[in-house]
Amino acid sequence: MKRLFAVLAVLGAVAIGAPAWAEDKPTAAPAATAVVPAAAAADAAAPAAAPAPVANKGDNAWVMTSAALVILMSIPGLALFYGGLVRSKNMLSVLMQVFVTFSLISVLWVVYGYSLAFTEGGGFFGVFDKLFLKGITVDSVAATFSKGVVISELAYVIFQGAFAAITCGLIVGAFAERAKFAAILVFMVIWFSLSYVPMAHMVWYWAGPDAYVDAAAGEAATATAGFLFQKGALDFAGGTVVHINAAIAGLIGAIVIGKRIGYGRESMAPHSLTFTMIGASLLWFGWFGFNAGSALEASGGAALAMVNTWVATACAAMSWMLAEWMLKGKPSMLGAASGAVAGLVAITPAAGFVGVMGAICIGLLAGVICLWGVNGLKRMFGADDSLDVFGVHGVGGILGAILTGVFADPSLGGTGVYDYVANKVGDYDMTAQLISQLWGVGTVIVWSGIVSLVAFKLVDMVIGLRVPEEEEREGLDITSHGESAYHY
Numbered sequence: 181m182k183r184l185f186a187v188l189a190v191l192g193a194v195a196i197g198a199p200a201w202a203e204d205k206p207t208a209a210p211a212a213t214a215v216v217p218a219a220a221a222a223d224a225a226a227p228a229a230a231p232a233p234v235a236n237k238g239d240n241a242w243v244m245t246s247a248a249l250v251i252l253m254s255i256p257g258l259a260l261f262y263g264g265l266v267r268s269k270n271m272l273s274v275l276m277q278v279f280v281t282f283s284l285i286s287v288l289w290v291v292y293g294y295s296l297a298f299t300e301g302g303g304f305f306g307v308f309d310k311l312f313l314k315g316i317t318v319d320s321v322a323a324t325f326s327k328g329v330v331i332s333e334l335a336y337v338i339f340q341g342a343f344a345a346i347t348c349g350l351i352v353g354a355f356a357e358r359a360k361f362a363a364i365l366v367f368m369v370i371w372f373s374l375s376y377v378p379m380a381h382m383v384w385y386w387a388g389p390d391a392y393v394d395a396a397a398g399e400a401a402t403a404t405a406g407f408l409f410q411k412g413a414l415d416f417a418g419g420t421v422v423h424i425n426a427a428i429a430g431l432i433g434a435i436v437i438g439k440r441i442g443y444g445r446e447s448m449a450p451h452s453l454t455f456t457m458i459g460a461s462l463l464w465f466g467w468f469g470f471n472a473g474s475a476l477e478a479s480g481g482a483a484l485a486m487v488n489t490w491v492a493t494a495c496a497a498m499s500w501m502l503a504e505w506m507l508k509g510k511p512s513m514l515g516a517a518s519g520a521v522a523g524l525v526a527i528t529p530a531a532g533f534v535g536v537m538g539a540i541c542i543g544l545l546a547g548v549i550c551l552w553g554v555n556g557l558k559r560m561f562g563a564d565d566s567l568d569v570f571g572v573h574g575v576g577g578i579l580g581a582i583l584t585g586v587f588a589d590p591s592l593g594g595t596g597v598y599d600y601v602a603n604k605v606g607d608y609d610m611t612a613q614l615i616s617q618l619w620g621v622g623t624v625i626v627w628s629g630i631v632s633l634v635a636f637k638l639v640d641m642v643i644g645l646r647v648p649e650e651e652e653r654e655g656l657d658i659t660s661h662g663e664s665a666y667h668y
Contacts, residue, residue: 233330235321238478243335246473250342253466254282254349261459261521262353263665265567268451269655270357271665277352277361281368282345288372289341296373297380298340303407304378306385313337323388324476327600331476339473340380347376347422353567354430355437357448358652361660363645370635371429375628379421382406383413383620392600412613413620414588414597416485417474419529419581420624427574428628431565436636437645439564441652453513460517464493467524471531484595485531488539489524495543496523496550503548515551518572522550525576530584535593542583550576578621585617586610 259278263271285293292311299306310316316337321330348368352359386409391401402410408420415421440448450456471489475482500519505511526546527539534542554571565571588594589608597613599606639645646652651659658664 233321233328235330235332235335236477239324239329239331239476240335242478242482243331243339243473243476246469247335247339247342249466249469249473250339250346251282251466253463253470254342254346255279257459257462257466258346258349259459260455261463261517262356262567264452264455264457264459265353265450266356267448267655268666269657271451271657272663273361273656273660274352274356275665276661277356277364278349280361280365281349281352284365284368285345285348285372286341288369289344290337293344293372293377294337294341296377297344298336298385300385300387300404301381303405303410304382306381323390325389325481325598326477326479327389327392327603329477336476343418343422343470344372344376344380347418347426348372350422350426350569350573351430351433354427354434354565354569356566357656358440358566358646359433359437360644360647361656363639363643366643367433367635367639370638371631374635375425375429375631376421379425379624379627382408382623383415383421385409389600395601398601408620408623411619412616414533414584414613414617415529415581415620416532416584417471417528419525419577419584420620423525423528423573423577424581424621424624425628427570427572427577428625429632430569431561431563431574432629432632433636434563434565434570435561436633436640440566441649443564450514453517457513457517460520464520464524467493467528471528475532481532481595484535487536488527488531488534491536492527492539492543492546493520493523495540496520496526496547499544499547500551501547503551518550518554518568519547522546522572522576525573526550526580526583529577529581530587533584533595533597534587535595537593538583538587542580542587545583546576546579549579581621582614582617585614588613 255278259275262278263274266274290313292308294313295308295310296306299309301307313334316333318332318334320333322333322336324331348371351368351371352364383406385406387401387404392398408415413420442448467489468486472482472486475485497516497520500522501511501516504515523543523546526542530538530542550572553575554568557575558565558568558571561570563570586592588596589610590596590605591608594608596605596608598604636645647656647659
Protein backbone atom coordinates (compact mmCIF):
# COMPACT_ATOMS: atom_id res chain seq x y z
CA MET A 181 0.00 0.00 0.00
CA LYS A 182 2.91 2.41 0.64
CA ARG A 183 4.02 1.96 -2.99
CA LEU A 184 0.45 2.56 -4.16
CA PHE A 185 0.09 5.85 -2.29
CA ALA A 186 3.58 6.91 -3.41
CA VAL A 187 2.59 6.37 -7.04
CA LEU A 188 -0.62 8.37 -6.58
CA ALA A 189 1.32 11.18 -4.91
CA VAL A 190 3.83 11.42 -7.76
CA LEU A 191 1.14 11.37 -10.45
CA GLY A 192 -1.13 13.83 -8.67
CA ALA A 193 1.65 16.39 -8.29
CA VAL A 194 0.99 17.71 -11.79
CA ALA A 195 -2.37 19.17 -10.71
CA ILE A 196 -1.90 22.93 -10.30
CA GLY A 197 -4.10 26.01 -10.19
CA ALA A 198 -5.17 27.95 -13.23
CA PRO A 199 -7.38 30.93 -13.98
CA ALA A 200 -10.96 30.19 -14.90
CA TRP A 201 -11.96 30.07 -18.56
CA ALA A 202 -13.30 33.22 -20.16
CA GLU A 203 -15.04 33.47 -23.47
CA ASP A 204 -12.04 34.99 -25.23
CA LYS A 205 -9.75 32.17 -24.07
CA PRO A 206 -9.19 28.85 -25.92
CA THR A 207 -12.13 26.56 -25.43
CA ALA A 208 -12.24 22.82 -24.95
CA ALA A 209 -12.77 20.57 -27.91
CA PRO A 210 -15.27 17.77 -28.55
CA ALA A 211 -18.86 18.90 -28.32
CA ALA A 212 -21.55 17.67 -26.02
CA THR A 213 -25.18 17.44 -26.93
CA ALA A 214 -26.93 20.74 -27.54
CA VAL A 215 -30.50 20.19 -28.72
CA VAL A 216 -31.62 23.15 -30.82
CA PRO A 217 -35.39 23.76 -30.50
CA ALA A 218 -37.44 25.36 -33.27
CA ALA A 219 -38.51 28.92 -32.50
CA ALA A 220 -42.17 29.81 -32.67
CA ALA A 221 -43.39 33.12 -34.08
CA ALA A 222 -44.36 35.49 -31.29
CA ASP A 223 -47.25 36.91 -33.24
CA ALA A 224 -48.32 37.64 -36.79
CA ALA A 225 -46.50 40.99 -36.81
CA ALA A 226 -43.17 39.60 -35.58
CA PRO A 227 -40.46 38.53 -38.02
CA ALA A 228 -40.63 34.90 -39.08
CA ALA A 229 -38.62 32.62 -36.81
CA ALA A 230 -35.48 31.05 -38.21
CA PRO A 231 -36.06 27.41 -39.12
CA ALA A 232 -34.54 24.82 -36.81
CA PRO A 233 -31.23 23.41 -38.09
CA VAL A 234 -31.53 20.10 -39.91
CA ALA A 235 -28.84 17.44 -39.71
CA ASN A 236 -26.63 17.23 -42.79
CA LYS A 237 -26.71 13.74 -44.32
CA GLY A 238 -22.99 13.81 -45.08
CA ASP A 239 -22.06 14.74 -41.50
CA ASN A 240 -24.42 12.10 -40.17
CA ALA A 241 -22.91 9.46 -42.44
CA TRP A 242 -19.39 10.37 -41.31
CA VAL A 243 -20.21 10.25 -37.60
CA MET A 244 -22.05 6.92 -37.90
CA THR A 245 -19.18 5.45 -39.93
CA SER A 246 -16.73 6.74 -37.36
CA ALA A 247 -18.73 5.11 -34.57
CA ALA A 248 -18.50 1.78 -36.39
CA LEU A 249 -14.74 2.27 -36.76
CA VAL A 250 -14.38 2.88 -33.02
CA ILE A 251 -16.36 -0.28 -32.33
CA LEU A 252 -13.95 -2.13 -34.62
CA MET A 253 -11.13 -0.86 -32.44
CA SER A 254 -12.57 -2.71 -29.45
CA ILE A 255 -13.82 -5.87 -31.13
CA PRO A 256 -11.77 -7.35 -32.56
CA GLY A 257 -8.90 -4.79 -32.62
CA LEU A 258 -8.07 -4.34 -28.94
CA ALA A 259 -9.07 -7.92 -28.12
CA LEU A 260 -6.58 -9.35 -30.64
CA PHE A 261 -3.84 -6.88 -29.72
CA TYR A 262 -4.09 -7.82 -26.04
CA GLY A 263 -4.75 -11.51 -26.73
CA GLY A 264 -1.56 -11.92 -28.71
CA LEU A 265 0.47 -10.43 -25.88
CA VAL A 266 -0.55 -12.95 -23.21
CA ARG A 267 0.40 -16.60 -22.88
CA SER A 268 -1.65 -19.06 -24.92
CA LYS A 269 -3.40 -20.44 -21.82
CA ASN A 270 -4.96 -17.01 -21.24
CA MET A 271 -5.79 -15.95 -24.81
CA LEU A 272 -9.51 -16.70 -24.65
CA SER A 273 -9.87 -15.06 -21.23
CA VAL A 274 -8.58 -11.75 -22.60
CA LEU A 275 -10.89 -11.99 -25.61
CA MET A 276 -13.81 -12.58 -23.22
CA GLN A 277 -12.87 -9.72 -20.93
CA VAL A 278 -12.70 -7.20 -23.77
CA PHE A 279 -15.78 -8.53 -25.59
CA VAL A 280 -18.02 -8.67 -22.54
CA THR A 281 -16.75 -5.37 -21.15
CA PHE A 282 -17.68 -3.77 -24.47
CA SER A 283 -21.16 -5.29 -24.25
CA LEU A 284 -21.69 -4.32 -20.61
CA ILE A 285 -20.65 -0.69 -21.07
CA SER A 286 -22.74 -0.36 -24.22
CA VAL A 287 -25.83 -1.25 -22.21
CA LEU A 288 -24.94 1.03 -19.30
CA TRP A 289 -24.30 3.91 -21.71
CA VAL A 290 -27.83 3.70 -23.08
CA VAL A 291 -29.40 3.19 -19.65
CA TYR A 292 -27.77 6.12 -17.80
CA GLY A 293 -24.25 6.89 -19.02
CA TYR A 294 -25.19 9.18 -21.88
CA SER A 295 -27.65 11.10 -19.75
CA LEU A 296 -25.17 11.76 -16.94
CA ALA A 297 -22.36 12.66 -19.33
CA PHE A 298 -24.14 14.84 -21.88
CA THR A 299 -26.94 16.75 -20.21
CA GLU A 300 -26.71 20.06 -18.41
CA GLY A 301 -26.18 19.61 -14.70
CA GLY A 302 -23.21 20.55 -12.56
CA GLY A 303 -19.55 20.77 -13.45
CA PHE A 304 -19.01 17.04 -12.89
CA PHE A 305 -22.25 15.21 -13.75
CA GLY A 306 -25.28 15.78 -15.89
CA VAL A 307 -28.78 14.75 -14.84
CA PHE A 308 -31.07 11.74 -15.33
CA ASP A 309 -33.38 13.39 -17.86
CA LYS A 310 -32.35 11.07 -20.70
CA LEU A 311 -32.35 7.70 -18.95
CA PHE A 312 -32.82 4.95 -21.53
CA LEU A 313 -32.42 7.78 -24.12
CA LYS A 314 -35.77 9.19 -23.06
CA GLY A 315 -36.92 11.98 -25.35
CA ILE A 316 -34.32 11.35 -28.04
CA THR A 317 -36.04 10.73 -31.36
CA VAL A 318 -35.02 10.50 -35.00
CA ASP A 319 -35.57 14.27 -35.18
CA SER A 320 -33.38 15.17 -32.16
CA VAL A 321 -30.16 16.94 -33.03
CA ALA A 322 -26.82 17.56 -31.35
CA ALA A 323 -24.42 20.44 -31.81
CA THR A 324 -21.18 20.25 -33.79
CA PHE A 325 -18.42 22.87 -33.81
CA SER A 326 -20.02 25.14 -36.42
CA LYS A 327 -22.87 27.51 -35.73
CA GLY A 328 -26.09 26.34 -37.31
CA VAL A 329 -24.68 22.88 -38.11
CA VAL A 330 -26.04 19.83 -36.29
CA ILE A 331 -26.03 16.04 -36.48
CA SER A 332 -28.62 13.50 -35.40
CA GLU A 333 -28.41 13.02 -31.66
CA LEU A 334 -28.74 9.24 -32.02
CA ALA A 335 -25.56 9.25 -34.12
CA TYR A 336 -23.82 11.22 -31.37
CA VAL A 337 -25.08 8.74 -28.76
CA ILE A 338 -23.49 5.72 -30.41
CA PHE A 339 -20.29 7.59 -31.29
CA GLN A 340 -19.72 8.60 -27.69
CA GLY A 341 -20.87 5.20 -26.43
CA ALA A 342 -18.16 3.50 -28.48
CA PHE A 343 -15.60 5.71 -26.73
CA ALA A 344 -16.88 4.69 -23.32
CA ALA A 345 -16.74 1.00 -24.18
CA ILE A 346 -13.17 0.96 -25.47
CA THR A 347 -11.94 3.02 -22.53
CA CYS A 348 -13.11 0.38 -20.08
CA GLY A 349 -11.68 -2.36 -22.31
CA LEU A 350 -8.23 -0.75 -22.18
CA ILE A 351 -8.02 -1.28 -18.43
CA VAL A 352 -8.06 -5.09 -18.50
CA GLY A 353 -4.60 -5.29 -20.07
CA ALA A 354 -2.94 -4.03 -16.90
CA PHE A 355 -3.91 -7.04 -14.78
CA ALA A 356 -4.34 -9.70 -17.47
CA GLU A 357 -3.79 -13.38 -16.62
CA ARG A 358 -4.75 -13.23 -12.94
CA ALA A 359 -8.04 -11.40 -12.23
CA LYS A 360 -11.46 -12.95 -11.62
CA PHE A 361 -13.87 -12.43 -14.48
CA ALA A 362 -16.76 -11.48 -12.16
CA ALA A 363 -14.52 -9.04 -10.29
CA ILE A 364 -13.58 -7.30 -13.54
CA LEU A 365 -17.21 -6.82 -14.52
CA VAL A 366 -18.25 -5.42 -11.13
CA PHE A 367 -15.26 -3.07 -11.13
CA MET A 368 -16.19 -1.85 -14.61
CA VAL A 369 -19.69 -0.89 -13.49
CA ILE A 370 -18.34 1.17 -10.59
CA TRP A 371 -15.46 2.76 -12.51
CA PHE A 372 -17.56 3.59 -15.57
CA SER A 373 -20.19 5.27 -13.39
CA LEU A 374 -17.85 7.25 -11.16
CA SER A 375 -14.79 7.91 -13.32
CA TYR A 376 -15.52 7.68 -17.04
CA VAL A 377 -18.92 9.39 -17.01
CA PRO A 378 -17.85 12.42 -14.93
CA MET A 379 -14.61 12.85 -16.88
CA ALA A 380 -16.53 12.87 -20.16
CA HIS A 381 -18.88 15.48 -18.72
CA MET A 382 -16.04 17.59 -17.30
CA VAL A 383 -14.13 17.75 -20.58
CA TRP A 384 -16.72 17.50 -23.35
CA TYR A 385 -20.02 18.90 -22.15
CA TRP A 386 -20.94 22.40 -23.34
CA ALA A 387 -24.01 24.17 -24.67
CA GLY A 388 -22.81 24.19 -28.28
CA PRO A 389 -21.62 27.08 -30.47
CA ASP A 390 -25.06 28.53 -31.16
CA ALA A 391 -25.27 29.64 -27.52
CA TYR A 392 -22.37 32.07 -28.02
CA VAL A 393 -24.23 34.96 -29.61
CA ASP A 394 -22.50 37.67 -27.57
CA ALA A 395 -20.14 38.03 -24.62
CA ALA A 396 -22.82 37.84 -21.95
CA ALA A 397 -24.49 34.82 -23.53
CA GLY A 398 -21.10 33.14 -23.96
CA GLU A 399 -20.26 33.65 -20.30
CA ALA A 400 -23.62 32.22 -19.25
CA ALA A 401 -23.23 29.22 -21.58
CA THR A 402 -19.74 28.48 -20.32
CA ALA A 403 -21.02 28.50 -16.73
CA THR A 404 -23.17 25.47 -17.60
CA ALA A 405 -20.28 23.50 -19.13
CA GLY A 406 -18.15 20.78 -17.58
CA PHE A 407 -15.49 21.67 -15.02
CA LEU A 408 -12.47 21.17 -17.28
CA PHE A 409 -14.19 22.80 -20.25
CA GLN A 410 -14.49 25.89 -18.08
CA LYS A 411 -10.78 25.63 -17.31
CA GLY A 412 -10.05 25.73 -21.05
CA ALA A 413 -8.53 22.22 -21.27
CA LEU A 414 -8.23 21.00 -24.86
CA ASP A 415 -8.87 17.33 -25.57
CA PHE A 416 -9.93 16.72 -29.15
CA ALA A 417 -10.64 13.00 -28.93
CA GLY A 418 -9.83 11.61 -25.49
CA GLY A 419 -6.26 11.99 -24.22
CA THR A 420 -7.56 12.67 -20.72
CA VAL A 421 -11.05 11.15 -20.85
CA VAL A 422 -9.95 7.88 -22.45
CA HIS A 423 -6.23 7.18 -22.20
CA ILE A 424 -4.97 8.72 -18.97
CA ASN A 425 -8.24 7.82 -17.26
CA ALA A 426 -7.94 4.14 -18.21
CA ALA A 427 -4.18 3.99 -17.62
CA ILE A 428 -4.44 5.22 -14.03
CA ALA A 429 -7.15 2.65 -13.32
CA GLY A 430 -4.98 -0.07 -14.84
CA LEU A 431 -1.93 0.93 -12.83
CA ILE A 432 -3.90 0.99 -9.57
CA GLY A 433 -5.34 -2.42 -10.43
CA ALA A 434 -1.93 -3.92 -11.18
CA ILE A 435 -0.64 -2.73 -7.79
CA VAL A 436 -3.69 -3.78 -5.76
CA ILE A 437 -4.07 -7.21 -7.40
CA GLY A 438 -0.35 -7.93 -7.25
CA LYS A 439 2.16 -9.49 -9.60
CA ARG A 440 1.59 -12.62 -11.64
CA ILE A 441 2.96 -15.84 -10.20
CA GLY A 442 6.48 -16.25 -11.54
CA TYR A 443 6.76 -12.62 -12.68
CA GLY A 444 10.42 -11.81 -13.22
CA ARG A 445 11.44 -15.49 -12.95
CA GLU A 446 9.44 -17.29 -15.63
CA SER A 447 9.03 -16.50 -19.31
CA MET A 448 5.87 -14.54 -20.00
CA ALA A 449 6.57 -13.75 -23.63
CA PRO A 450 3.67 -12.99 -25.99
CA HIS A 451 2.28 -16.16 -27.50
CA SER A 452 1.31 -14.64 -30.88
CA LEU A 453 2.83 -11.47 -32.24
CA THR A 454 0.87 -12.23 -35.40
CA PHE A 455 -2.38 -11.49 -33.55
CA THR A 456 -0.78 -8.48 -31.89
CA MET A 457 0.20 -7.04 -35.27
CA ILE A 458 -3.29 -7.65 -36.67
CA GLY A 459 -4.81 -6.03 -33.59
CA ALA A 460 -2.50 -3.01 -33.80
CA SER A 461 -3.38 -2.59 -37.48
CA LEU A 462 -7.11 -2.69 -36.72
CA LEU A 463 -6.56 -0.14 -33.97
CA TRP A 464 -4.75 2.17 -36.38
CA PHE A 465 -7.49 1.75 -38.97
CA GLY A 466 -10.29 2.32 -36.46
CA TRP A 467 -8.50 5.27 -34.90
CA PHE A 468 -9.30 7.35 -37.97
CA GLY A 469 -12.90 7.20 -36.79
CA PHE A 470 -11.80 7.86 -33.21
CA ASN A 471 -9.90 11.05 -34.05
CA ALA A 472 -11.28 12.34 -37.35
CA GLY A 473 -14.80 11.44 -36.28
CA SER A 474 -14.40 13.72 -33.26
CA ALA A 475 -14.66 16.70 -35.62
CA LEU A 476 -18.36 15.73 -35.78
CA GLU A 477 -18.51 17.01 -39.35
CA ALA A 478 -17.25 15.75 -42.72
CA SER A 479 -15.02 18.81 -42.94
CA GLY A 480 -11.51 20.05 -43.48
CA GLY A 481 -11.02 19.77 -39.72
CA ALA A 482 -11.81 16.06 -39.93
CA ALA A 483 -9.31 15.71 -42.77
CA LEU A 484 -6.63 17.44 -40.68
CA ALA A 485 -7.28 15.08 -37.76
CA MET A 486 -7.09 12.12 -40.14
CA VAL A 487 -3.76 13.18 -41.65
CA ASN A 488 -2.31 13.90 -38.21
CA THR A 489 -3.43 10.47 -36.96
CA TRP A 490 -1.82 8.81 -39.96
CA VAL A 491 1.54 10.57 -39.82
CA ALA A 492 2.02 10.76 -36.03
CA THR A 493 1.41 7.03 -35.73
CA ALA A 494 3.92 6.23 -38.46
CA CYS A 495 6.52 8.49 -36.81
CA ALA A 496 6.03 6.84 -33.43
CA ALA A 497 6.33 3.34 -34.87
CA MET A 498 9.61 4.33 -36.52
CA SER A 499 11.06 6.15 -33.50
CA TRP A 500 10.25 3.31 -31.06
CA MET A 501 11.67 0.71 -33.45
CA LEU A 502 14.86 2.68 -34.15
CA ALA A 503 15.46 3.44 -30.46
CA GLU A 504 14.94 -0.22 -29.56
CA TRP A 505 17.21 -1.25 -32.44
CA MET A 506 19.97 0.97 -31.07
CA LEU A 507 19.50 -0.24 -27.49
CA LYS A 508 18.96 -3.98 -28.08
CA GLY A 509 20.66 -4.57 -31.41
CA LYS A 510 17.54 -5.77 -33.26
CA PRO A 511 14.26 -4.18 -34.35
CA SER A 512 11.19 -6.07 -33.12
CA MET A 513 7.65 -6.47 -34.35
CA LEU A 514 6.43 -5.91 -30.80
CA GLY A 515 8.34 -2.62 -30.68
CA ALA A 516 6.93 -1.37 -33.98
CA ALA A 517 3.36 -2.28 -32.99
CA SER A 518 3.74 -0.75 -29.53
CA GLY A 519 5.21 2.40 -31.05
CA ALA A 520 2.24 2.72 -33.39
CA VAL A 521 -0.21 2.51 -30.48
CA ALA A 522 1.86 5.05 -28.53
CA GLY A 523 1.64 7.44 -31.47
CA LEU A 524 -2.11 6.94 -31.74
CA VAL A 525 -2.52 7.70 -28.05
CA ALA A 526 -0.33 10.80 -28.05
CA ILE A 527 -1.94 12.42 -31.10
CA THR A 528 -5.48 11.82 -29.84
CA PRO A 529 -5.90 15.00 -27.76
CA ALA A 530 -4.10 17.09 -30.39
CA ALA A 531 -5.43 15.65 -33.65
CA GLY A 532 -7.69 18.54 -34.65
CA PHE A 533 -5.63 21.33 -33.09
CA VAL A 534 -2.09 20.89 -34.43
CA GLY A 535 -0.54 21.14 -37.86
CA VAL A 536 1.23 18.30 -39.62
CA MET A 537 4.67 19.31 -38.33
CA GLY A 538 3.27 19.32 -34.82
CA ALA A 539 1.90 15.82 -35.37
CA ILE A 540 5.29 14.63 -36.60
CA CYS A 541 7.00 16.02 -33.49
CA ILE A 542 4.40 14.47 -31.18
CA GLY A 543 4.75 11.09 -32.90
CA LEU A 544 8.55 11.04 -32.80
CA LEU A 545 8.60 11.97 -29.12
CA ALA A 546 5.85 9.50 -28.22
CA GLY A 547 7.76 6.52 -29.60
CA VAL A 548 10.88 7.23 -27.57
CA ILE A 549 9.23 8.42 -24.36
CA CYS A 550 6.72 5.55 -24.24
CA LEU A 551 9.58 3.09 -24.80
CA TRP A 552 11.06 4.50 -21.60
CA GLY A 553 7.61 4.28 -20.01
CA VAL A 554 7.37 0.51 -20.49
CA ASN A 555 10.93 -0.06 -19.33
CA GLY A 556 12.48 2.49 -16.97
CA LEU A 557 9.31 4.00 -15.51
CA LYS A 558 7.71 0.57 -15.08
CA ARG A 559 10.69 -0.58 -13.01
CA MET A 560 10.43 2.56 -10.89
CA PHE A 561 6.81 1.82 -10.04
CA GLY A 562 7.54 -1.85 -9.45
CA ALA A 563 4.11 -2.91 -10.68
CA ASP A 564 3.28 -5.85 -12.94
CA ASP A 565 1.35 -3.89 -15.56
CA SER A 566 0.95 -6.98 -17.74
CA LEU A 567 0.44 -5.34 -21.13
CA ASP A 568 1.97 -1.91 -20.35
CA VAL A 569 -1.29 -0.01 -20.22
CA PHE A 570 0.21 2.82 -18.19
CA GLY A 571 3.53 2.90 -20.06
CA VAL A 572 1.74 3.42 -23.39
CA HIS A 573 -1.66 4.96 -22.65
CA GLY A 574 -0.73 6.85 -19.49
CA VAL A 575 2.63 8.21 -20.59
CA GLY A 576 1.47 8.77 -24.17
CA GLY A 577 -1.74 10.44 -23.02
CA ILE A 578 0.06 12.81 -20.65
CA LEU A 579 2.64 13.67 -23.29
CA GLY A 580 0.00 14.32 -25.94
CA ALA A 581 -2.21 16.39 -23.63
CA ILE A 582 0.65 18.70 -22.67
CA LEU A 583 2.07 19.01 -26.19
CA THR A 584 -1.40 19.93 -27.46
CA GLY A 585 -0.99 23.18 -25.56
CA VAL A 586 2.30 23.79 -27.38
CA PHE A 587 1.56 22.82 -30.97
CA ALA A 588 -1.99 24.22 -31.12
CA ASP A 589 -0.31 27.63 -31.30
CA PRO A 590 -0.96 29.11 -34.78
CA SER A 591 2.64 30.36 -34.87
CA LEU A 592 3.71 26.69 -34.78
CA GLY A 593 1.23 25.60 -37.44
CA GLY A 594 -1.69 24.85 -35.13
CA THR A 595 -5.28 25.89 -35.62
CA GLY A 596 -5.51 27.95 -32.47
CA VAL A 597 -8.84 27.94 -30.67
CA TYR A 598 -11.98 29.42 -32.13
CA ASP A 599 -13.69 32.30 -30.32
CA TYR A 600 -17.41 31.76 -30.97
CA VAL A 601 -18.33 35.23 -29.72
CA ALA A 602 -15.97 37.05 -32.09
CA ASN A 603 -16.49 34.38 -34.77
CA LYS A 604 -12.78 34.06 -35.43
CA VAL A 605 -9.69 32.32 -34.07
CA GLY A 606 -8.78 33.95 -30.78
CA ASP A 607 -5.43 35.25 -29.59
CA TYR A 608 -3.29 32.34 -28.38
CA ASP A 609 -1.56 32.39 -24.99
CA MET A 610 0.65 29.28 -24.79
CA THR A 611 1.44 29.66 -21.10
CA ALA A 612 -2.23 29.94 -20.15
CA GLN A 613 -3.09 27.01 -22.38
CA LEU A 614 -0.38 24.83 -20.86
CA ILE A 615 -1.78 25.61 -17.41
CA SER A 616 -5.20 24.57 -18.65
CA GLN A 617 -3.74 21.34 -20.04
CA LEU A 618 -2.11 20.58 -16.70
CA TRP A 619 -5.47 21.13 -15.04
CA GLY A 620 -6.86 18.39 -17.26
CA VAL A 621 -3.98 15.98 -16.67
CA GLY A 622 -3.88 16.54 -12.92
CA THR A 623 -7.63 16.24 -12.48
CA VAL A 624 -7.93 12.93 -14.32
CA ILE A 625 -4.95 11.44 -12.46
CA VAL A 626 -6.35 12.28 -9.05
CA TRP A 627 -10.00 11.52 -9.91
CA SER A 628 -9.36 8.18 -11.60
CA GLY A 629 -6.79 7.21 -8.99
CA ILE A 630 -9.16 7.69 -6.07
CA VAL A 631 -12.17 6.10 -7.78
CA SER A 632 -10.09 3.13 -8.95
CA LEU A 633 -8.54 2.48 -5.54
CA VAL A 634 -11.90 2.57 -3.78
CA ALA A 635 -13.56 0.41 -6.45
CA PHE A 636 -10.84 -2.25 -6.41
CA LYS A 637 -10.89 -2.42 -2.62
CA LEU A 638 -14.68 -2.76 -2.52
CA VAL A 639 -14.68 -5.52 -5.11
CA ASP A 640 -11.87 -7.33 -3.30
CA MET A 641 -13.80 -7.25 -0.02
CA VAL A 642 -17.02 -8.52 -1.57
CA ILE A 643 -15.98 -11.16 -4.14
CA GLY A 644 -12.19 -11.08 -4.32
CA LEU A 645 -10.08 -9.78 -7.18
CA ARG A 646 -7.72 -12.64 -7.89
CA VAL A 647 -8.15 -16.24 -8.96
CA PRO A 648 -6.58 -18.97 -6.76
CA GLU A 649 -2.93 -19.81 -7.44
CA GLU A 650 -3.67 -23.21 -8.98
CA GLU A 651 -6.15 -21.65 -11.42
CA GLU A 652 -3.67 -18.97 -12.41
CA ARG A 653 -1.02 -21.60 -13.11
CA GLU A 654 -3.38 -23.70 -15.20
CA GLY A 655 -4.59 -20.68 -17.15
CA LEU A 656 -7.81 -18.68 -17.11
CA ASP A 657 -9.14 -20.08 -20.38
CA ILE A 658 -10.01 -23.42 -18.82
CA THR A 659 -10.45 -22.47 -15.17
CA SER A 660 -12.62 -19.37 -15.72
CA HIS A 661 -14.41 -20.17 -18.96
CA GLY A 662 -14.16 -23.91 -19.54
CA GLU A 663 -12.84 -23.37 -23.05
CA SER A 664 -9.51 -23.12 -24.86
CA ALA A 665 -8.43 -20.72 -27.54
CA TYR A 666 -6.45 -23.52 -29.22
CA HIS A 667 -6.68 -27.29 -29.53
CA TYR A 668 -3.35 -28.94 -30.17
